Amino acid sequence: MNIERLVAMANDISRYFAAEPDPVAGAIGIADHLKRFWEPGMRKQIVAHLATGGEGMEPLAKKGVERLMEIDSKLRA
């Protein structure tokens, strides 16, 4: 899928969770959201994009996707 679109969507999500005073909680929120609502192929793509530098991703979005890699067993398989 168009990676710019996925990056934009991930950034949109991170801007919501930016209100969270605890940045770790924000990253957890992003990861949970991605896990619950993104189809696995999209998750794999954003994870791969981050692995290659994550161009265009905002810092909290990156943190969220890092967290996603930790909690999402499907991505490791």
Added chain:
Amino acid sequence: MLSIVEIDRGTPAVLSDRQVTLEIDGRSIRVPEGTSVMRAASQAGVNIPKLCATDMLDAFGSCRLCLVEIEGRKGYPASCTTSVAEGMKVSTQTPKLAEIRRGVMELYISDHPLDCLTCPANGHCELQDMAGVVGLREVRYGYDGANHVLAKTRTGTDNPHFSAKDESNPYFTFDPSKCIVCSRCVRACDEVQGTFALTIQGRGFDSKVAASQDNPFLDSECVSCGACVQACPTATLSEKSLIERGQAEHSVVTTCAYCGVGCSFRAEMQGEEIVRMVPNKDGQANHGHSCVKGRFAIGYATHPDRIHTPMIRQKITDPWRIASWDEAIAHVASEFKRLQQQYGKFSVGGITSSRCTNEETYLVQKLVRAGFGNNNVDTCARVCHSPTGYGLKATLGESAGTQDFDSVEYTDVMLVIGANPTDAHPVFGSQMKRRLRAGAKLIVVDPRRIDLVRTPHVKADYHLKLRPGTNVAVLDALAHVIVTEGWVNEAFVASRCEQPAFEKWRAFVAQEKHSPEAMEEETGVPAAMIRGAARLYATGGNAAIYYGLGVTEHSQGSTAVMAIANLAMATGNIGREGVGVNPLRGQNNVQGSCDMGSFPHEFPGYRHVSDATVRASFEQAWGVPLHDEPGLRIPNMFEAAIDGQFKGLYIEGEDIAQSDPNTQHVTAALEAMECVVVQDLFLNETAKYAHVFLPGCSFLEKDGTFTNAERRVSRVRKVMEPRSGHADWEVTQRLANAMGYPMNYRHPSEIMDEIARLTPTFRGVSFDKIDRLGSIQWPCNEEHPAGTPVMHVDEFVRGKGRFMLTEYVPTSEKVNSAYPLILTTGRILSQYNVGAQTRRTANVMWHDEDRLEIHPHDAEERGISEGDWVGIESRAGQTVLRASISERMQPGVVYTTFHFPGSGANVITTENSDWATNCPEYKVTAVQVTRVNQPSQWQKRYQAFSQAQQALLDAAETP
């Protein structure tokens, strides 16, 4: 003319804790205090003659027919305006009353034509009935004198009292010569509809009913709801369909297939032909009222554009080939199997319809999950109310509105945000207006001056005219005032909500940056107005929030829904009558399609596909393993199609090529697929890109249920056989069987039984029970066997209510010098959604094209006059519409509707979407508007493409 089957008790029912016993013609009857003698008599089985009284309207006391004698009282009081009293003794038939009534009737008939046998109301005319019951045998006054009946006087000159029949309205006629000036039409327009378009003009014998300033009905303020036609006791106001066909011989109760109000109707039938639709007085959502769409705009169901046979083609440039059902179904199954073999299990999916029944929606998602073996199923709620699902689930624990419509009768303050009920939910809009006329306060949050802001006898206390895209800023500012000025309902919050989340939220909204003053520049709303509105909402008594797509269709749609729930929880305005959070759903079955598991991440009943227990229950019932990961949402499907990964789509009753944003992106995605299957009434915009067309059914041709905005599940009943031979649920079932996944339902009631078995909130729902109760509001289960009008009463569905942080994040869709205006979109009363139905009715007489509304200041700057062609350009595309200059808009904001495909409203809208749900940001698009003299490039291409597709259809129809 009233319904052919309903009983009219003359005055409305009264609710009272106290009962009164009285005697009427020797019969003892006990009724609530405040009931009229007329109604009490009717309930005792005694019919008092009447003409100006009907139980949809307050008593008026003008016709002098319903007079009675009451022991110990002088004279002959009108039974409609006289309330019952303990021990009262009433006589309804005495020689004196008979004499008075005959005298009154003689006068009525002396100025009424005697053409009963050829009159449309013959046999069902209340005037005729009354002449009969009073025993009128003679009319001593001829037509020689003044009358309203004859066009000419005896001497051949024009009769000054005569008015010709007004046939301007496409759906009903007004024949003043038959009018008895009972005022029922005028009162229906005032009391029921709240438009105040009709009046009694003149005095004494000159009195006559007039629309607006004695205009033809079509040119008047009349909104053609038909309440006057229904109320008319004679044939003065008559449906044209009734005049053409004659009266119905039977009547079937069903549910309207237009907006989310879900009005109950009696389809009055002659065999399989509809004579007229009459709103059902027992209808729990509409109480006998309707709008111009539901009552009149049903002609699409029998329109010649409907396609009745399946069709197939290899490429979208090929002519259509008519196919048998067997061939078409086998073709789709083999194509989808081929695609899954070639491109993988996840390369196909389906879209369920908010216009179809619960049972049909359930079957499509079941076909996708169990038959296709993936979760690539979505519904049009993606583009309207998906943020409601997300936001209310997160805060309150259930993805639905909290109240029934009648709850508004106990509301003291209404906060209407991003909704235009008088256009989009007209019957509930009328109920709101009624409550507002009775004194409830009103706060409107909307960039436009919607009708509710100022309408007869209604004026908003606050109109917060915010800039599009700043809902969350305004909601946070309202919350800031409530928290910092001490309006929080501490007791409610302490007992009902999660404390840590509340404390975090309180600290969050209390920050100075959320104050009305700090937000003023961003929102454009004066801080004092926000403060006043917040105080009114928090302290004005029962406060209820009503919202629509102006809340959800934003980049922060879900955030705004959560901010709304936060406000309701903080002020304790939830869990009882008169309060709550009420999403006004767009289409008839948006609530139902969401309930039925149409979202790619949820099984029926809003349960995530990763929940192993829930999944196991479906696996056991459906007999196949189910995927535990969310599937593709509609916009994801488009992306995947353009990437070449998504190849086949089964679309039931949706028109994504017109309704979804960034049309050119959508059509590119459709063109990239190998098998697009469209099941619809018409060759809609999406079907022009389809490879298989399966003819669908109108709501008149099938059995099932719809669920309206108040979670009310109502029956849809078949009144005619499916034109195509198969109801939509049967088509899905045949497709499943052909795909190798067996389905063997014999009737939609069996599908509902399965839904009830598998969905806790539907456990107690069945067709039998709905037939018994009229309708059922879910949750309906062991605890609430008759359903649940008000939710979250003692505790929230999720246990404790959860406050969510709602930071205002400005949209990335910003105005600049190239695109200096904000375009926002919406709908209009006479048209519905993509217009596929209403465009094919006489409703086009009110709205035959989408126009661009623009403020006079913006128009003048660009040299634009009323009716000029203007180009509207955004980052996504360009289209051309005619301009309409309007001060309803604020400077800097333009507005259009999206009811006509050629308008290309969605060519301009972008792919920006809600962060949580990808609901498109329809309501905010930065545009430039310029005068032009020709259609846009897209419109020219669209025109050519549509003509070519029509030719390919015509080629199929003439083998």
